[in-house]
Amino acid sequence: MPSLQASLPPSTPSPQGDVAPIQLFDPASSSYTYILVDPSSRQGLIIDPVDTQVERDLAVLAEQGIDLRWTVETHGHADHITSAWLLAEHTGARTAAPAGCGIRTASVQLNDGDALSFGGEQIRALHTPGHTRGSMCYQWRNHVFTGDTLLVGTCGRTDFQSGSPQALYDSLTRVLFALPDETIVWPGHDYQGHTRTTIGAEKTGNTRVAGRTLDEFVSLMNALNLPRPKRIDEAVPANLSSGHRHDAGGGELHGVQAAAGYAGDISPQLACRWWQAGEAVLVDVRTDAEREWVGFVPGAIPLAWKQWPGMVVNPVFGEALAGVVPVGQKVLMLCRSGVRSIAAARRASELGFEAYNILDGFEGEPDEQSQRGHKGGWRHLGLPWRQG
Ligand SMILES: [Fe+2]
DSSP, X not given: OOOSGXXXXXXXXXXXXXXXXXXXXXXXXXXXXXXXXXXXXXXXXXXXXXXXXXXXXXXHHHHTTOEEEEEEOSSOOXXXXXXXXXXXXXXXXXXXXXXXXXXXXXXXXXXXXXXXEETTEEEEEEEOOSSSXXXXXXXXXXXXXXXXXXXXXXXXXOSSTTOOHHHHHHIIIIIGGGSOTTOEXXXXXXXXXXXXXXXXXXXXXXTTTTXXXXXXXXXXXXXXXOOOOTTHHHHHHHHTTTTOOOTTTTTOOSSEEOOSSSSEEEOHHHHHHHHHTTSEEEEEOSOHHHHHHHOBOTTOEEOOSEETTTTEEOTTHHHHHHHHSOTTSEEEEEOSSSSHHHHHHHHHHHTTOEEEEETTTTTOSOOTTSOSSSSSSTTTTTOSOBOO
């Protein structure tokens, strides 16, 4: 895990009463993630989180005592996969994305001018098409988070994913450059170690747009000839579902599918048959609170993989599992929607168990109205459960 300290600017109010975002960097994709915190309530919001950094981000949230309320995307990324869905699963945050990006799993679809609140704070969405048709920037106090629309000294590319140099020119000059000059710009990427800029500096010094007419900008952008992003074929589809992937599956829900690091992914129906026939032990790895509020499976062994406060991994998970399940016995891991159960199945496999992840978990994925329990999962399928 990279050092947290190195990338953490102050999150406490400065003498002027300003509050800075927490800026975090993913070196593999040169992406910035931002965590914004309301200093009084400690409620927070995260912009453009990266899947491979989810443990780091959860550690920052826990360390700083932040109650994450929102995960927000600036656009559907082509170079990394969002951790929005994982963060929602682990922290209870809601997911939001620009309405024009086709991220249908996001619980809130943002339109231009919409606001999201966390504690006493608010961000405002600015629709800034160009890098992609749906791209948005987010304004917060005297800060703006610009995704790939405006980068330090440059701007995002416009040659794929519904990009348009004409639209980008308009977004840069008419929307972003209309913000006060002293507005601090926090980019979605940087490849040279820059961390921030200001609207004033970009208006006069941006190498692509400053001093250029629309036609000059369009010719420049169309002549860039950039290589295709390495992860585009994998990242774009995954980001359309907030980063939720069933890599091992391909949609087959009735058998057991091979998986990396554990025995396999299994449908709730087959898991229930094995369990009821005494061929396997069913372990519910959700928190006590989830079992109490959402419902539980009578006879399943309750053993939380992560637990409040902070949703840190249960340090005695392996020990406790070994105490209740004989080695050699099949173990079926059930969580809310099939994410924590993967981690739990991997850990159990390391300890010598034949461990399976139950696809879609107890509640399944959220539907278009962000309600769970209507799109698959143990309860939706009519398998045995009771309200706590
Ligand atoms: Fe992008």
